[in-house]
Amino acid sequence: MMFHAFESQAAAAEVLARRVAADLAAVIGRRGHAVLAVSGGRSPVPFLQALSAEVLDWSRVSVTLVDERVVAPGHADSNAGLVRDHLLQGGAADATFLPLVSTAANVDSELAQAAAQWQTPDVVVLGMGDDGHTASLFPDAANLAAGLDPANPAALLAVVPPEAPHTRISMTLAEILRSGKLYLAIAGDNKRRVLEQASRTLSAAQPVSHLLQQTENPLHVYWAA
Ligand SMILES: O=C(O)[C@H](O)[C@@H](O)[C@H](O)[C@H](O)COP(=O)(O)O
Numbered sequence: 664m665m666f667h668a669f670e671s672q673a674a675a676a677e678v679l680a681r682r683v684a685a686d687l688a689a690v691i692g693r694r695g696h697a698v699l700a701v702s703g704g705r706s707p708v709p710f711l712q713a714l715s716a717e718v719l720d721w722s723r724v725s726v727t728l729v730d731e732r733v734v735a736p737g738h739a740d741s742n743a744g745l746v747r748d749h750l751l752q753g754g755a756a757d758a759t760f761l762p763l764v765s766t767a768a769n770v771d772s773e774l775a776q777a778a779a780q781w782q783t784p785d786v787v788v789l790g791m792g793d794d795g796h797t798a799s800l801f802p803d804a805a806n807l808a809a810g811l812d813p814a815n816p817a818a819l820l821a822v823v824p825p826e827a828p829h830t831r832i833s834m835t836l837a838e839i840l841r842s843g844k845l846y847l848a849i850a851g852d853n854k855r856r857v858l859e860q861a862s863r864t865l866s867a868a869q870p871v872s873h874l875l876q877q878t879e880n881p882l883h884v885y886w887a888a
Pocket residue numbers: 702703704705706707729730731732742789790791792793796797798799
């Protein structure tokens with residue numbers, strides 16, 4: 664794990680956006696098309712805005728989500744709404760968005776549909792909750808073992824978080840590790856403490872520990888004070 668510290672969320676967002684845009688440009692140069700997966704929640708807004716301002720051939724980029732709440736697209740908690748409002752603006756509006764949820768009527772059919780159109784991302788930007796979840800791999804979720812199984816062939820799974828609202832569709836840890844470049848963007852002293860603990864102790868009580876302690880795909884942590 665490589666740790667990068669910044670004085671402010673704005674500074675971290677700028678540097679991470681430049682890094683991610685460079686990664687995407689390199690993949691486009693090699694393969695003609697790149698896939699980016701971003702997280703939802705509250706923290707990613709400055710990063711998404713900074714990324715949307717990056718000069719890139721966005722028509723060659725597909726954007727998807729690390730995880731999504733199973734809610735109708737117009738719902739205030741929809742991560743798709745966050746991406747549409749803050750990333751798919753200006754030049755970045757030329758990107759193709761691949762949502763994980765369409766109508767939210769039925770979780771199983773949403774999962775099947777999302778899995779059918781899924782493309783393994785070239786760049787993944789993760790977040791982390793104060794409870795040590797990453798993506799929607801929540802502590803105490805009934806199927807957490809499948810979510811954390813590094814040999815799970817499935818890219819996505821449905822998760823019912825014991826405490827947080829909404830059923831989710833989430834990337835599995837296995838698919839995160841099969842992806843290209845990995846970033847974890849977090850802010851504040853509390854998340855730094857959670858990160859430090861999870862870096863020391865491997866535990867299902869802090870699912871992010873499995874991401875931090877793996878050696879398969881190097882993880883870059885961007886932390887802002
Ligand atoms: O949809 C989600 O809930 C996220 O993708 C989730 O995994 C997020 O990254 C963390 O919960 C941190 O969320 P905050 O940025 O709101 O603290």
